[in-house]
Amino acid sequence: MASNGRLSLSSPNGDSRWLGACSPLESVTPVLTCCGFKEYEERTGRTLQSNGSQHPLKKQQQWVSPRKPLSFEPLSTTALILENRPPNLPAKCVQEAQRHRREYEEMVAQARKRELKESQKRKKKMKERCKIEDGISNSVMTWNTEILPNWETLKQMRWVRDLWWQGIPPSIRHKVWSLAIGNELNITHELYEIFLSRAMEKWKQFEDSNMENGDVEAELELEAVGADRENSLELIKLDISRTFPTLCIFQKGGPYHNVLQNILGAYTCYRPDVGYVQGMSFIAAVLLLNLNAADAFVVFANLLNKPCQLAFFRVDHSLMLKYYAAFEVFFEENLPNLFAHFKKYNLTPDIYLIDWIFTLYSKSLPLDVACRVWDVFCRDGEEFLFRTAIAILLMFEEVLLRMDFIHMAQMLTRLPENLSIDELFTAIATVQLQSRNKKWGQVLATLQRDWRDSGDSSRNSSPNRQ
Known part of the structure; x- marks a missing residue:
């Protein structure tokens, strides 16, 4: 179609009428732009028109309205409402x-x-x-x-x-927790290594006796083992996989799996009278997230040696009942309506409180919230654990008052995952552990004395007494 730099617009058979008879978009190949027509006119001195009409492309472009420049580019196709309609549609009024x-x-x-x-x-x-x-x-x-x-x-x-x-601050928690909890048991890092070696030997014996972790019969047998036996070591392997499963760092193959197992195993050999109890892994895991293994073992052993923790982990029912009774005294003092509602449905503290206190809220609350609770617990001791419990009930009082037994028990054993730290500590600040001018320790001591006296009286009045 081109010769010596000139553009020929004749048809393939030489008929010059071909251009006028055909539509430019249907027949002209390649499609000529407006710039191509202008260049052709300048070179030939001829005006490309047909029957006095405009350039074919100009005629085609008559209905096209270029988009106006916008100071704000709208989302999606919102600007289409500003476009003029094509000529085959009626114009906008x-x-x-x-x-x-x-x-x-x-x-x-x-x-x-x-x-x-x-x-x-x-x-x-x-x-x-x-x-x-x-x-x-x-x-x-x-x-x-x-x-x-x-x-x-x-x-x-x-x-x-x-x-x-x-x-x-998280970067110094390991120092503050260690100092606040102390080391009354005088546990050293060397002692940790000694009991860890003993735990390793016991695990080796279990492996030699072909006791598999997934064996249901073995699991039932181990759960029946008394807390005063080191055989509860094997329960550790069964329980670690349930510890903070969403973090995926304590499960088998995770970076903290073996370290957590070592701490729990060493403690079980250190305190065979307590042994391993399901739920201990949550406390040890929180410590591991803030301390190294040896320091975590020292804090863990001293922490579980506190009276409240010993009562729960050794399942000392009589002492646990005293703690529940002391809790209910302050529960009724701070939340009388909710206390009466719980009594109406016979919702006792052991249904929900044991899980909170047993793991120091590490299983019940979001991890960051639990660490904040631990901060003040290290300062105020067991009293703060029960103060926190009343604060949680205070936060959800209006909701709980509208529930029956089943729904209350379900909610309290599975607290919301989005629980706010600020809201919780605001509620804790309003809780007063004081009843008739008696504080937590005084109420607990009074209950213990009363129960001891009543026990002595019953023994003295027993007809079987010699």
Whole structure:
């Protein structure tokens, strides 16, 4: 079609009428652009017209309305309402065009408003995050430079306790927890290695006797073993897989699986009178997330040596009942309506409280919330565990008052996963563990004395007494 740089528009058979008889988009190959027509006219001095009409492409482009430049690019196809209609459709009337313009402007305004709100939210969150990070940084400096070097002198100071209430920075939790819980048992790292070796030997004996982890009969046999026997070591392997399963770090093949197993095994050999009890793994796991293995064992052993923990882990029913009775005294004092509601449906504390106290809330609450509870528990002791329990009931009081026994039990044994730290500690701050001018320790001591006296009286009055 081209010769010596010239563009020929004749048909393949030489008929010059071919161009005028055919549609430009149907017959011209290649399709000529407006620039191609202009170049042809300049070179030939001829005007490409047919019967006085405009250029074929110009005629075709008559109905095309180029999009107007926009200061705001709308989402999706919202701008289509501003486009002129093709010539084969009736044109928009003035009212419809104005309505479409208003709709478009409203959409743009709403999109801008949403973007502005989202931008403000992002800025607010970023500002709050920076504020929290600055607070944590300042707190870490205060703990490291002022409090920890002078622990014994400052730990009971009011400003230190206030800072403690706000939460221990994660980077120094291992130091504060170790100091706060102490080491009354005088456990050393060497002692940990000794009992770990003993646990390894016992596990080897179990393997030699072909006791498999998944054997149902073996599991039932092991669960029937008394707590004073080291045979409960094998229960550890069965229980670790249930520890924080969503984290996937304590299960078999995870980075913390063997370390967690070692700590629990060493403790079982260290305290054969207690043995391993299901649920211990949650406490040891929380410690492992904040301390190394040897330090975690030291804190774990001393923590479980506290009276409240011993009562629950040794399943000392008489002492557990005293704790439940003391809890109910303050439960009724703080939440009389909910207490009466629980009594109506015979919902006793052992149904929900044992799981909370048994694992120090590490199984019941989100992990970050549980660590905050542990922070203050290390400061205030067992009293704070029961204070937290009443605060949880306070948070959900209105919901629980509308429930029956089944739904209350289900909710309290499976607390919401999105439970807020701030809301929980606000509720804890309102709970007062004081009844008739008696605090937690005094009420518990009174109950223990009364129960002991009543036990002595019953024994003295027994007809079988010699």
